[in-house]
Amino acid sequence: MSAADIAAGPAPDKAEPEVDWFVLLLGFAGMVVGQFMAILDIQIVAASLPQIQAGVGASNDEISWVQTAYLIPEVVMIPLSGYLARWWGTQRVFMISATGFIVMSVMAGLSTSIDMLIVFRALQGFVGGAMIPTVFAVAFTAFPPRHRVTASVIMGLIVTLAPTVGPTLGGHLTEMLSWRWLFFINVIPGILVLFLVGQYGRFDQGDPNLSRGFDWWGLGLMAAFLMGLQFVLEEGAKNDWFADDHILLLSVVVAITGPAFIWRTLTYRNPIVELRAFTDRNFTVGVVMTFITGAALFGGTFLLPLFLGRVGGFSAAEVGTIMVVSGLAMFLTAPIAGRIARRVDPRIPMFVGFLMAAWGMWEAHAVTPEWGFWEFASVQAFRGVGVMLAMIASQNVTMSTLKPSMIKNASGLVNLSRNVGGAFGLAVLNTLLTERSAVHMGELTSRISTTSSQTADMLAGLTARFEQLGLADPTGAAYSALHRMIQLQATNLAFGDAFAVLGLGCAVAAVVVLLAKPVRGGLLAPGGDMH
Numbered sequence: 001m002s003a004a005d006i007a008a009g010p011a012p013d014k015a016e017p018e019v020d021w022f023v024l025l026l027g028f029a030g031m032v033v034g035q036f037m038a039i040l041d042i043q044i045v046a047a048s049l050p051q052i053q054a055g056v057g058a059s060n061d062e063i064s065w066v067q068t069a070y071l072i073p074e075v076v077m078i079p080l081s082g083y084l085a086r087w088w089g090t091q092r093v094f095m096i097s098a099t100g101f102i103v104m105s106v107m108a109g110l111s112t113s114i115d116m117l118i119v120f121r122a123l124q125g126f127v128g129g130a131m132i133p134t135v136f137a138v139a140f141t142a143f144p145p146r147h148r149v150t151a152s153v154i155m156g157l158i159v160t161l162a163p164t165v166g167p168t169l170g171g172h173l174t175e176m177l178s179w180r181w182l183f184f185i186n187v188i189p190g191i192l193v194l195f196l197v198g199q200y201g202r203f204d205q206g207d208p209n210l211s212r213g214f215d216w217w218g219l220g221l222m223a224a225f226l227m228g229l230q231f232v233l234e235e236g237a238k239n240d241w242f243a244d245d246h247i248l249l250l251s252v253v254v255a256i257t258g259p260a261f262i263w264r265t266l267t268y269r270n271p272i273v274e275l276r277a278f279t280d281r282n283f284t285v286g287v288v289m290t291f292i293t294g295a296a297l298f299g300g301t302f303l304l305p306l307f308l309g310r311v312g313g314f315s316a317a318e319v320g321t322i323m324v325v326s327g328l329a330m331f332l333t334a335p336i337a338g339r340i341a342r343r344v345d346p347r348i349p350m351f352v353g354f355l356m357a358a359w360g361m362w363e364a365h366a367v368t369p370e371w372g373f374w375e376f377a378s379v380q381a382f383r384g385v386g387v388m389l390a391m392i393a394s395q396n397v398t399m400s401t402l403k404p405s406m407i408k409n410a411s412g413l414v415n416l417s418r419n420v421g422g423a424f425g426l427a428v429l430n431t432l433l434t435e436r437s438a439v440h441m442g443e444l445t446s447r448i449s450t451t452s453s454q455t456a457d458m459l460a461g462l463t464a465r466f467e468q469l470g471l472a473d474p475t476g477a478a479y480s481a482l483h484r485m486i487q488l489q490a491t492n493l494a495f496g497d498a499f500a501v502l503g504l505g506c507a508v509a510a511v512v513v514l515l516a517k518p519v520r521g522g523l524l525a526p527g528g529d530m531h
Contacts, residue, residue: 023200024142028135028151030196034098035135036158037186037193038128041105042070043166043301044182048174055179058114068234069118070125075226075419077129080219082412083272085134089206090408094134094197100127102190109183124183136411140399142203146342149396153338156392159418160330160384163301168323213270221261222272226416228254233423238430274409277402283410285515286398287417289350292509293391294418295425296357299502300326300383302426304364304376307495311369311488325377329384337392346393347513353389354510356382362503365496369488386506425505429498436494437487444486 045052045066053063077097084093104124111117135158139151173181228250235247242248265271277283301323308314308322340349360382367375395414402410 023202026196027200027203028138028142030193030201031094031131031135031138032154032158033189034094034101034131034193034197035155036162037189038101038131039159039162040166040169041124041128041186042067042074043163044170044173045179048170048179048182051174051179052117052182056111056114056117058117062114062118064238065114065118066121068231069122071234071419071423072227072230073122073126074129075230075416076223077126078133078416078419079222079226079273079409079412081130081133082137082274082409083210084130085137085204085206085408087206087208087210090134090138090203091197091201092206093130094201095194097127097130097134098190098193098197100124101131102187102194104128105183105186105190109180133411133415134408136395136415137408138203140407140411141404149338149341149392152341152392152395153334156337156388156395157331157334160297160388160391161327163298165324165327167301167305167319210270215264215268215270215272218261218264218268218272221257221264225254225257225261228257229420230423233420233427236427236431241431273413274406277406277410277413280401281515282397282401283399285512286394287414288512289390289394289509290398290414291417291421291424292354292505292512293387293394294421295428296361296383296502296506296509297387297391297418298422299425299429300361300387303429303495303498303502304380307367308376311492311495312371313369322373322376322380325380326384329381330388333385333388334392337389340389341393341396346396349389349393350397350513351510353386353391353393354506354513356386357390358386358503358506358510360384360386360503361499361506365500365503367492367496367499369492390509425502429502432498432501433491433494436497437490440490440493441487444490 049063049066052058052066058066081093081097101124104120104127108117108120108124111120136155139155140148143151170182173185232247232250232254236244239247242251262275265273265275278287305319305323308319314322337349337353360379363382364376364379398414399407399410
């Protein structure tokens with residue numbers, strides 16, 4: 001370095017390119033609305049399955065496919081969308097995805113049979129899946145570095161609020177109009193999305209050269225692996241896992257196609273998914289964090305309504321009122337989390353966030369049927385604040401040290417890890433509830449002796465009550481009532497165990513956070529230096 005250079009002082013930072021904020025914000029807003037619709041539709045049918053079942057004449061086994069059919073093909077499109085965005089350009093991919101999503105939503109709403117509904121839900125999930133990761137990629141490529149945390153906050157709100165408000169919104173829509181409006185509601189916001197993205201969404205240009213040597217074998221292996229994995233995770237707990245021939249067969253398919261897909265990706269000259277991003281330590285840690293965040297987010301959203309309905313006996317409206325605390329906590333936390341992420345090492349809010357979520361879930365391990373709004377408010381608040389802090393910070397850590405050329409592919413992998421994490425969390429929780437209910441039922445039954453005076457007095461009281469009601473077999477009814485009481489207590493204890501496991505998982509995630517390299521707040525651009 002010369003004396004003149006020293007005298008001139010340090011070189012100024014490279015100026016950020018000028019941004020047309022009007023165009024960028026309107027285009028991004030359209031994409032965000034589309035992303036919200038795609039994530040919302042995962043859970044919007046949850047509270048209305050009985051009405052849908054009656055409307056299309058489905059059996060109890062068939063109706064669960066209204067959700068499963070959406071999720072299974074979606075996991076294929078999420079990683080594929082990164083390649084398509086590089087090939088066709090983000091705007092074209094998003095427009096095709098949104099158009100297909102609207103059309104399939106209308107067709108699902110017009111369905112007259114369960115088979116028809118399942119087909120259109122599967123197509124809706126597949127085409128709509130591209131709207132989720134493309135927003136993530138735009139946030140980290142189109143926005144200047146110092147504004148990326150703001151975009152990350154917006155995405156964090158969408159990813160957390162959409163599945164949280166989905167069942168509540170769906171229940172009210174079904175009650176006021178009909179279950180068909182769960183799908184018709186997508187039309188008007190969908191048209192707004194098409195207008196905004198079509199008019200203002202010119203974020204990049206595609207690369208037609210990517211059409212040469214498209215990896216059809218890689219696509220087939222990826223589809224078989226991801227769809228098989230999602231099916232096994234979604235349906236395994238219901239079908240007693242490997243005791244079911246279909247689950248066993250698909251598990252073998254997953255075990256074969258998974259390594260084959262990875263080998264193909266690493267050796268083919270033009271792979272659908274670039275796995276090189278995993279050589280970046282922060283990206284790898286961030287993907288693990290996103291996986292756990294998905295399990296905590298979807299697991300908590302699954303457990304609490306199920307407990308409130310199955311054990312607490314709350315109505316759909318009461319469940320929605322209790323669940324709104326979590327959404328409100330997330331909404332209020334988002335801007336604060338964004339400010340924190342700009343000013344401190346993101347590992348700190350990630351660590352604190354996972355610990356808060358762990359405490360909220362652990363607090364619920366002592367849950368009882370007598371718990372009401374205020375007892376659950378604390379659980380929901382800690383979980384909501386913690387998940388939001390962890391999610392926004394983990395997004396920043398995950399993408400902060402990647403090269404810009406890797407962002408589109410990486411965004412698909414990050415969103416895939418969240419979805420698979422959610423499916424894995426639900427599979428574990430469903431299995432845990434089944435097994436722990438049986439264990440607690442056995443323990444409680446063994447403690448009750450029909451010869452004990454306490455049990456005899458209870459049975460006598462129940463028998464007398466049923467005699468007053470004029471039942472034909474009051475003694476049999478008394479034994480049945482006692483069995484239901486024991487079963488309710490066993491189920492309650494099993495839910496407590498499930499909440500505890502979810503809490504411990506979040507605590508483990510807090511420890512894993514410490515493996516990430518230090519990253520300066522939200523000011524770091526992808527591909528930048530670590531400090």
